[in-house]
Amino acid sequence: MSEHTKVKADITMSLDGYIAGRDDRPGQGMGEGGERLHDWIFGGPYDDESPSEATGEDKAFLDEKLRSLGAVVGGRSTYDNAEAWGGSNPYDVPFFIVTHRPEDAPEPETGFTFVDGLGDAIARARQAAGDKEVLVMGGADTIRQALADDYVDELAISIAPVVLGGGKRLFQGSDRSIELEQVNVRHSPLATHITYRVKR
Amino acid sequence: VAARYGDEMSERTKVNASITISLDGFVVGPNDGPGNGLGDGGERLHYWVFGGPWSYAEEPTGEATGVDKQYLDDAFARNGAVVVGRNMYESADAWGGSNPFGVPLFVLTHRTEDQPAAEAGFTFVNGFDDAIARAAEAAGDREVAVGGGADVIRQAFAAGYVEEFGLSIAPVVLGGGKRLFEGFDRSLDLEHVGVLQSPWATHITYRVKR
Numbered sequence: 450m451s452e453h454t455k456v457k458a459d460i461t462m463s464l465d466g467y468i469a470g471r472d473d474r475p476g477q478g479m480g481e482g483g484e485r486l487h488d489w490i491f492g493g494p495y496d497d498e499s500p501s502e503a504t505g506e507d508k509a510f511l512d513e514k515l516r517s518l519g520a521v522v523g524g525r526s527t528y529d530n531a532e533a534w535g536g537s538n539p540y541d542v543p544f545f546i547v548t549h550r551p552e553d554a555p556e557p558e559t560g561f562t563f564v565d566g567l568g569d570a571i572a573r574a575r576q577a578a579g580d581k582e583v584l585v586m587g588g589a590d591t592i593r594q595a596l597a598d599d600y601v602d603e604l605a606i607s608i609a610p611v612v613l614g615g616g617k618r619l620f621q622g623s624d625r626s627i628e629l630e631q632v633n634v635r636h637s638p639l640a641t642h643i644t645y646r647v648k649r
Numbered sequence: 650v651a652a653r654y655g656d657e658m659s660e661r662t663k664v665n666a667s668i669t670i671s672l673d674g675f676v677v678g679p680n681d682g683p684g685n686g687l688g689d690g691g692e693r694l695h696y697w698v699f700g701g702p703w704s705y706a707e708e709p710t711g712e713a714t715g716v717d718k719q720y721l722d723d724a725f726a727r728n729g730a731v732v733v734g735r736n737m738y739e740s741a742d743a744w745g746g747s748n749p750f751g752v753p754l755f756v757l758t759h760r761t762e763d764q765p766a767a768e769a770g771f772t773f774v775n776g777f778d779d780a781i782a783r784a785a786e787a788a789g790d791r792e793v794a795v796g797g798g799a800d801v802i803r804q805a806f807a808a809g810y811v812e813e814f815g816l817s818i819a820p821v822v823l824g825g826g827k828r829l830f831e832g833f834d835r836s837l838d839l840e841h842v843g844v845l846q847s848p849w850a851t852h853i854t855y856r857v858k859r
Binding site for chain 2: 631
């Protein structure tokens, strides 16, 4: 474990800056019309009947992220909206959920660890990540806090080609200015993935 | 689209819009106004336009380079007329008193009586549809560019004029200012056309689906 374990944050947003459409909740995790944000993850419009996979540049972007992944941090509302991903950690690495109610923690075999407070979650994730990286996967509030508390070394934003017209903004109520440096861009018909280094 | 405003326009004139935003979606930082056109800290939005850092404290002298230049040159080559809002015109201090675009520039305003002398190269027009129609007429077989500010671009989207949208994203979070899509509550599907990236911006071009 090291203080220098790299922390990344990544999230998909619409052109108008929303990471979920209106009325996001369990059963409608991406909000109204928000499925379009994640078309790139499924290689095209999401279809429950025939789920498919990312292709081309989208796949390259995902593969790159998974290769370096050592542990994941996510917020409680994201966990709840995703309905706990059906009850088991969708990543192959430890997943720490930031919550004020750690007593709600599910059984350890689900692969989720509930932690009270972002600072602790990041610390535990760093420990678990070994020589790999920590990913802050959302939601917006958790990423904003991670940026505000200066944990984030690299921020990857996937921009879906859609204007949602409402929902949850990534940068809602955030009044800090942050200097970034572009590291990389990948693009497919379904998203533009821009990776930034956070300047300190 | 624009062609519906005049039968004399035989060909449909293409309308594009383009603007630079911060990663958090602002087109200007806080306190934008004359002398501080891009708002506090907003110069960083336009580093790509001047080939690197500059500030309002000192006149920018540099020019766009590399893919930034390519992106600008392409816009200049395609555009036959430009439409901007009165606020943008004022914030830019009327570009020093003469139209910098090299093609007719239409300024959308409710106070057309403020029209400057014709040789300044600005035409004041009251009403969005009129501004687009006159720009389309002036553009000939080239495109009409809607240049901003945010309110004018939102209006162009809402009225269904925009066919192609160029979004330049500067690598900065401003933390405040005017949002491009503030109060815009419609949903639009776009098609990704292309992307260019320089150290100062990522330029993404979209086609608006109908």
